[in-house]
Amino acid sequence: xxxxxxxxxxxEKENPLVNELxxxxxxxxxxxxxxxxxxxxxxxxxxEVKHGLTNDVLNNTDVLxxxxxxxxxxxxxxxxxxxxxxxLEGMGLIVLHSAHLSKxxxxxxxxxxELKWREEGDMERLWVVDPTHPITEGIDECIELEQEEMYGxxxxxxxxxxxxxxxxxxxxxxxxxxxxxxxxxxxxxYFRPGHETYPSYYHSSIQRVIKNAVEWAAPWDTTIPVRxxxxx
Amino acid sequence: xxxxxxxxxxxEKENPLVNELxxxxxxxxxxxxxxxxxxxxxxxxxxEVKHGLTNDVLNNTDVLxxxxxxxxxxxxxxxxxxxxxxxLEGMGLIVLHSAHLSKxxxxxxxxxxELKWREEGDMERLWVVDPTHPITEGIDECIELEQEEMYGxxxxxxxxxxxxxxxxxxxxxxxxxxxxxxxxxxxxxYFRPGHETYPSYYHSSIQRVIKNAVEWAAPWDTTIPVRxxxxx
Amino acid sequence: xxxxxxxxxxxEKENPLVNELxxxxxxxxxxxxxxxxxxxxxxxxxxEVKHGLTNDVLNNTDVLxxxxxxxxxxxxxxxxxxxxxxxLEGMGLIVLHSAHLSKxxxxxxxxxxELKWREEGDMERLWVVDPTHPITEGIDECIELEQEEMYGxxxxxxxxxxxxxxxxxxxxxxxxxxxxxxxxxxxxxYFRPGHETYPSYYHSSIQRVIKNAVEWAAPWDTTIPVRxxxxx
Amino acid sequence: xxxxxxxxxxxEKENPLVNELxxxxxxxxxxxxxxxxxxxxxxxxxxEVKHGLTNDVLNNTDVLxxxxxxxxxxxxxxxxxxxxxxxLEGMGLIVLHSAHLSKxxxxxxxxxxELKWREEGDMERLWVVDPTHPITEGIDECIELEQEEMYGxxxxxxxxxxxxxxxxxxxxxxxxxxxxxxxxxxxxxYFRPGHETYPSYYHSSIQRVIKNAVEWAAPWDTTIPVRxxxxx
Numbered sequence: 001x002x003x004x005x006x007x008x009x010x011x012e013k014e015n016p017l018v019n020e021l022x023x024x025x026x027x028x029x030x031x032x033x034x035x036x037x038x039x040x041x042x043x044x045x046x047x048e049v050k051h052g053l054t055n056d057v058l059n060n061t062d063v064l065x066x067x068x069x070x071x072x073x074x075x076x077x078x079x080x081x082x083x084x085x086x087x088l089e090g091m092g093l094i095v096l097h098s099a100h101l102s103k104x105x106x107x108x109x110x111x112x113x114e115l116k117w118r119e120e121g122d123m124e125r126l127w128v129v130d131p132t133h134p135i136t137e138g139i140d141e142c143i144e145l146e147q148e149e150m151y152g153x154x155x156x157x158x159x160x161x162x163x164x165x166x167x168x169x170x171x172x173x174x175x176x177x178x179x180x181x182x183x184x185x186x187x188x189x190y191f192r193p194g195h196e197t198y199p200s201y202y203h204s205s206i207q208r209v210i211k212n213a214v215e216w217a218a219p220w221d222t223t224i225p226v227r228x229x230x231x232x
Numbered sequence: 233x234x235x236x237x238x239x240x241x242x243x244e245k246e247n248p249l250v251n252e253l254x255x256x257x258x259x260x261x262x263x264x265x266x267x268x269x270x271x272x273x274x275x276x277x278x279x280e281v282k283h284g285l286t287n288d289v290l291n292n293t294d295v296l297x298x299x300x301x302x303x304x305x306x307x308x309x310x311x312x313x314x315x316x317x318x319x320l321e322g323m324g325l326i327v328l329h330s331a332h333l334s335k336x337x338x339x340x341x342x343x344x345x346e347l348k349w350r351e352e353g354d355m356e357r358l359w360v361v362d363p364t365h366p367i368t369e370g371i372d373e374c375i376e377l378e379q380e381e382m383y384g385x386x387x388x389x390x391x392x393x394x395x396x397x398x399x400x401x402x403x404x405x406x407x408x409x410x411x412x413x414x415x416x417x418x419x420x421x422y423f424r425p426g427h428e429t430y431p432s433y434y435h436s437s438i439q440r441v442i443k444n445a446v447e448w449a450a451p452w453d454t455t456i457p458v459r460x461x462x463x464x
Numbered sequence: 465x466x467x468x469x470x471x472x473x474x475x476e477k478e479n480p481l482v483n484e485l486x487x488x489x490x491x492x493x494x495x496x497x498x499x500x501x502x503x504x505x506x507x508x509x510x511x512e513v514k515h516g517l518t519n520d521v522l523n524n525t526d527v528l529x530x531x532x533x534x535x536x537x538x539x540x541x542x543x544x545x546x547x548x549x550x551x552l553e554g555m556g557l558i559v560l561h562s563a564h565l566s567k568x569x570x571x572x573x574x575x576x577x578e579l580k581w582r583e584e585g586d587m588e589r590l591w592v593v594d595p596t597h598p599i600t601e602g603i604d605e606c607i608e609l610e611q612e613e614m615y616g617x618x619x620x621x622x623x624x625x626x627x628x629x630x631x632x633x634x635x636x637x638x639x640x641x642x643x644x645x646x647x648x649x650x651x652x653x654y655f656r657p658g659h660e661t662y663p664s665y666y667h668s669s670i671q672r673v674i675k676n677a678v679e680w681a682a683p684w685d686t687t688i689p690v691r692x693x694x695x696x
Numbered sequence: 697x698x699x700x701x702x703x704x705x706x707x708e709k710e711n712p713l714v715n716e717l718x719x720x721x722x723x724x725x726x727x728x729x730x731x732x733x734x735x736x737x738x739x740x741x742x743x744e745v746k747h748g749l750t751n752d753v754l755n756n757t758d759v760l761x762x763x764x765x766x767x768x769x770x771x772x773x774x775x776x777x778x779x780x781x782x783x784l785e786g787m788g789l790i791v792l793h794s795a796h797l798s799k800x801x802x803x804x805x806x807x808x809x810e811l812k813w814r815e816e817g818d819m820e821r822l823w824v825v826d827p828t829h830p831i832t833e834g835i836d837e838c839i840e841l842e843q844e845e846m847y848g849x850x851x852x853x854x855x856x857x858x859x860x861x862x863x864x865x866x867x868x869x870x871x872x873x874x875x876x877x878x879x880x881x882x883x884x885x886y887f888r889p890g891h892e893t894y895p896s897y898y899h900s901s902i903q904r905v906i907k908n909a910v911e912w913a914a915p916w917d918t919t920i921p922v923r924x925x926x927x928x
Contacts, residue, residue, distance in 0.1 A: 116694045156691065
């Protein structure tokens with residue numbers, strides 16, 4: 001499968017703490033463990049030409065991962081529209097953590113995608129609420145992260161097609177932290193963990209969820225929708 | 233509206249602590265605050281003839297509330313089938329707390345309806361995740377109960393039609409604690425709080441949710457389904 | 465309730481056949497039967513200043529109805545964003561017929577909202593598939609329209625929160641013709657019938673569905689979502 | 697994968713027309729094309745001891761297919777409960793045509809599962825409404841069956857988790873003819889076609905849907921739910 005990992009790649013260059021955790025960028029770590037699963041993985045970042053997402057790259061991407069945080073507004077509308085078009089055609093999309101506010105996700109959801117948040121090192125537990133879902137393969141009933149940014153309800157998203165994880169935070173909040181959405185012929189998975197100052201993407205269960213999600217979101221040879229004028 | 237509140241009514245007679253909290257039974261308190269809302273409220277309990285649920289009572293009930301815990305198996309299958317039939321015809325059903333294991337709820341869900349539990353006085357917070365829903369009228373973003381029995385995932389229910397509340401427990405669990413289900417022409421609301429040893433049903437927001445749920449579950453003059461043989 | 469009926473209002477001025485059917489515009493007929501239901505109804509059209517949708521009008525609208533067809537692109541993005549914002553805040557939205565391609569609907573859905581179509585006078589039957597829904601109050605199992613434009617699957621929308629009507633067309637197609645979507649604190653109903661050259665909006669059951677939809681989509685005093693920074 | 701095809705196997709022995717179409721029973725044809733897909737396929741029928749569904753057979757079944765029509769009531773409640781238990785544990789279930797009224801399906805749905813029907817050789821078209829779904833792999837936008845029994849709405853099922861096919865019938869009805877339901881850890885697919893007097897199961901696209909459904913319903917190594925007493 002052809003996977004493209006997109007990362008804003010700013011925190012890692014500007015914040016020594018983040019740089020220490022992810023010296024080559026969050027995209028590099030994500031690409032690394034996905035490549036070990038046998039996928040052909042490409043990376044792309046905000047400051048490349050066209051953010052690294054040329055038509056050629058997007059047209060050859062089966063599943064796109066997206067991590068962004070502080071520079072959502074710098075992503076060009078042309079690229080956002082192209083990503084949306086590709087999702088509607090069947091490309092899978094994995095939206096990670098603070099990418100809930102990315103233009104790409106907001107465009108595909110139609111809502112503000114805002115939420116409640118706090119960076120005070122809450123403990124997080126992600127509980128599985130849909131044990132039929134392939135994204136939970138190899139996952140215990142709960143994934144515990146010692147420290148994470150808190151995201152709390154209300155999370156302004158459309159009703160998910162499937163709710164897979166619900167998070168508990170030590171400070172008293174809950175969050176719909178793993179959810180799927182069908183849009184056009186494409187499948188989208190939003191997955192909450194991954195604040196840049198915590199090592200969540202090194203956690204084996206978090207990696208497993210992302211690997212499962214990539215498999216789940218992959219395009220299949222499903223029905224090609226027919227639309228437009230259809231005379232008798 | 234004609235409301236029937238059904239209660240097992242055993243704990244209140246056997247446990248002094250529960251008797252002190254609900255001297256005339258949980259049903260009496262529920263009936264009391266619903267009557268103040270202007271409804272015509274009837275009560276029925278397990279040890280009455282036919283558990284107080286004669287055909288006449290059920291045929292004249294718009295919304296039925298159900299609380300049970302330790303004697304689910306004593307409820308006759310005939311009554312269970314009659315309740316199911318009435319729900320499919322359009323009667324609303326509010327399933328409270330430990331009634332998750334009632335025959336009535338399990339029959340209508342088709343699953344085990346089992347869950348995780350602990351009676352150690354956890355604090356509970358019920359967070360609203362669907363702010364469009366009329367059941368949340370007059371409710372803040374969160375209802376806090378100082379002490380309650382813990383119910384945790386995995387809760388073995390079908391995917392709810394609507395998920396309205398998600399609970400946080402101080403011991404570390406989450407729970408889908410307010411959920412709706414359509415069955416036939418009837419509407420069902422499951423609402424988690426209400427362990428017999430805690431005063432949850434005295435809490436004004438809990439009462440408000442139940443009052444809202446009764447309004448929401450009421451039968452409307454909606455389409456009468458047509459089924460059976462239909463020749464050209 | 466304060467209702468605003470928005471209409472593109474071009475066909476009626478340009479096509480004599482449409483003008484004969486709706487001499488004062490589709491909005492006028494819709495406004496008329498809604499006013500008879502006791503609502504305070506305002507109308508607005510494309511060629512007015514700001515399309516008649518000033519901030520003042522939108523801020524005072526409980527439910528907005530939208531009909532458009534040939535001039536979707538002339539609607540200003542500023543108005544589209546304001547409508548989206550109002551829906552997320554709680555304003556109801558009823559999207560009629562060819563408004564499936566309106567900027568407002570596409571923005572809120574995140575998909576292309578394209579479909580299959582044919583203007584050859586198919587017979588349409590709208591079958592009720594959700595007999596619990598208040599939008600079906602007073603409606604038989606099926607509404608038959610002698611002639612309508614055909615809309616067929618695949619309709620590129622997100623999975624609806626509720627599917628209420630499915631249409632049958634004499635030429636061989638089906639269509640999800642009555643569907644609800646929650647977005648933010650607002651409720652949206654898409655309803656298929658209403659091609660400008662057919663008298664569908666004069667049909668009593670079509671009027672009844674629209675009247676029911678307005679009641680259903682009305683804002684309630686539900687939970688006000690809290691989002692943003694939330695320190696411990 | 698270990699597949700068990702269960703068939704009532706009465707029509708084939710009693711009706712010469714059906715016997716000519718399915719000389720060794722509907723189960724034999726289904727088993728045949730599934731075996732060609734590389735599965736290990738077992739068959740079982742009503743008149744065998746325990747209907748051929750011993751604990752040993754069910755415990756070793758990954759996906760169970762069910763066809764029944766005229767003898768639903770002869771299926772023992774013990775077998776029904778065992779099948780339900782196995783589905784909740786993760787066994788896939790494919791419910792075919794008139795098995796909508798089987799005890800197994802009604803038990804898992806909690807509704808009457810009744811519908812409208814007519815045996816007058818309507819033409820049926822099954823339209824794909826979810827082009828993201830793996831069950832549509834290799835399927836065009838529409839499957840046309842020259843003659844089939846008509847099934848029409850209202851179909852008394854819970855809201856499906858996913859609606860994949862909607863049928864159009866030449867006589868004027870529509871039907872939700874391909875739908876998925878999650879129950880416990882198991883996945884269920886209801887698929888409408890397959891009246892015993894028509895050759896629908898010989899149709900290559902119908903076979904393809906059933907083959908896809910078996911793959912989709914297969915148990916995965918997903919999360920094992922934990923329930924019961926959970927002390928601090």
